[in-house]
Structures are given as structure tokens and as C-alpha cells.
Amino acid sequence: MDQTGIIAITVFAGLVALWLIFYFIPVGLWFSALVSGVRISLLQLILMRWRKVPPSVIVSSMIESTKAGLSLDPNELEAHFLAGGNVPNVVHALVSAQKANIQLDFKMATAIDLAGRDVFEAVQMSVNPKVINTPPVAAVAKDGIQLIAKARVTVRANIKQLVGGAGEETVLARVGEGIVSSIGSAVSHKVVLENPDSISRVVLDKGLDAGTAFEILSIDIADIDVGKNIGAQLQMDQAQADKNIAQAKAEERRAMAVALEQENRAKAQDARAKVILAEAEVPLAMAEAFRNGNLGIMDYYKMKNVMADTAMREAISKPVDKK
Known part of the structure; x- marks a missing residue:
């Protein structure tokens, strides 16, 4: 490797080292805080880098609060950031609350922010409903x-x-x-x-x-x-429901009447069957009377004549069909 390559590598390594130094030692932020009246040590800014806390957020919030006349502890701001809070939003809310004469301290503001509510919007809503x-x-x-x-x-x-x-x-x-x-x-x-x-x-x-x-x-x-x-719709629905109930009850009564009629018909058929059975006993009784000698042949013919006369009278009494 020639001398030019060695010089290039040395310059590159020097630039990387210088970037790392200024990254972990934020001299620019420290100077900005110093000229703004914020008292914060350079060591504290370096430790913020190691704790994964962006020093720019803390420093800018401290500058804003100081210019507004508020006294905030950088350690509390850093703790709120590590807890997952929105540090700039909290500082904005505190400054707005002070300008609007709203009682809001840092503890309450951080509690509201960690609860998931936008504390700055809440302060604005207090001023502008x-x-x-x-x-x-x-x-x-x-x-x-x-x-x-x-x-x-x-x-x-x-x-x-x-x-x-x-x-x-x-x-x-x-x-x-x-x-x-x-x-x-x-x-x-x-x-x-x-x-x-x-x-x-x-x-x-x-x-x-x-x-x-x-x-x-x-x-x-x-x-x-x-x-x-x-109201009218409910009355119509009620009337329709009453109508359906009345129709159902009427259908029930009709079904009961039909059932009763069928039952009476069955009873009438049963009575006719009993009459037919009783009439079937008459020839048997006459035959038994002939065998026992209780009925003579003349008596039998007289009874037949009576039956014939009765049939003739019934035929005469029936109305004549003109057709």
C-alpha cells in the first residue's frame, strides 16, 4: 500500500472518530442550552446518549420551559421519556396552561400524558371549548x-x-x-x-x-x-293482533262444532245399528213362537195384513213428485 492510501485511511478513521466524539459528546446542544440559560452538564448529556434518551428532545424542552418562566428538572423529563411519555407535548401543555392561568403542574401533566390522553389538546380545549x-x-x-x-x-x-x-x-x-x-x-x-x-x-x-x-x-x-x-302504528298493530286472536278463537269454536256434529252423527249411526239389530230379532222370535205353538198361522197372516195396510198408508201420505 502506498503512502496516499495510508493517508486516506487515516483521514477516514479520524473523521469517524470525530463523528463518534461529537455524537456522544453533544457540545452543540450543551452550548445552546448554556446560551439559553439552561443549566445542564455535559456529562448528563453524554449519559443520556448511553440511556437511549435523545438529548435534543430534553434540551429543547428545557429551553422552551425556561423561556416561559417554568423550572423543570431534566431528570424528571428524562424519566417521563423513559416511561413512554411525550415530553414535548407535556412541556407545550405546561406553557399553554401557564399563559391561560390554568392550574396544571408537572406531575398532573405527566399523569394525563401517560394515561393516553393528549394533555396539550386538553389545555387547548379548556381555553377554547x-x-x-x-x-x-x-x-x-x-x-x-x-x-x-x-x-x-x-x-x-x-x-x-x-x-x-x-x-x-x-x-x-x-x-x-x-x-x-x-x-x-x-x-x-x-x-x-x-x-x-x-x-x-x-x-x-x-x-x-x-x-x-x-x-x-x-x-x-x-x-x-x-x-x-x-302511537297509531302501535294501535294498528294491536288491532291486527286482536283480530288474529279473534279469528283463531272463532276457528277453534268452529272446529269444536264440527267435531261435535261428527260425534252426534256417530251416535246416530250407533243408534240405527242397535235398531237394526233389534229388528233382526223379530223374525227369530216369531220362528221361536211357531215352534213353541204360541203363534198360529192365522195370527201370522193378520200381522202381514196389518203391515201391508201400514205400508200402503205411508205410500199414500208421501208427497207426489211432479216429475
């Missing part, structure tokens, strides 16, 4: 008319309830429940249409923001539409 549009809520007044209402809920973040407090879904569910209760207690749907603000008053009096991360400032009814006549 948020409007939540509810989905259409259908309810039925006492006169049976359905009303479909939409509301706008103006909420402000409750900093103290952000940790463990319910979210927007709970607020919307409670507001919908209050709207249904208010419309359902109205005597007529016309009363609700004439005074839609009565819904807002009833809902606000229920204290729906209890246990939530928000404070409800106002509830405004944006739109009310008249839906179906649920």
Missing part, C-alpha cells in the same frame, strides 16, 4: 308522535378529571338519554316543537358531566324533525 354534534336521537312523546332531535354540546376539558374520567362517548350517550327522557315526558309533541329549549334545560339539570373528563357548558338543540305516528 369544543362543540360535539350528537347523532340523531329519536324519542316518542306521550301523544305517540315520534320526534328526531339533533343537539350541539359545548364542552370544556376538566383537567382534574382527565385521569380516570369518561370520554366523549359517555357524554354523547348521557345527552341522548336526557333528550329521550325529556321528549318522552312531554304531554304533546307540539309542546316540544314550540319550546325546544325545554330539552336543554332538562338535560342540563341532570348533571350529565359527572364523572367525565369534560364540563358541559351548554346544550343547544340544532334540529327537530317529526317522525312517524308511533
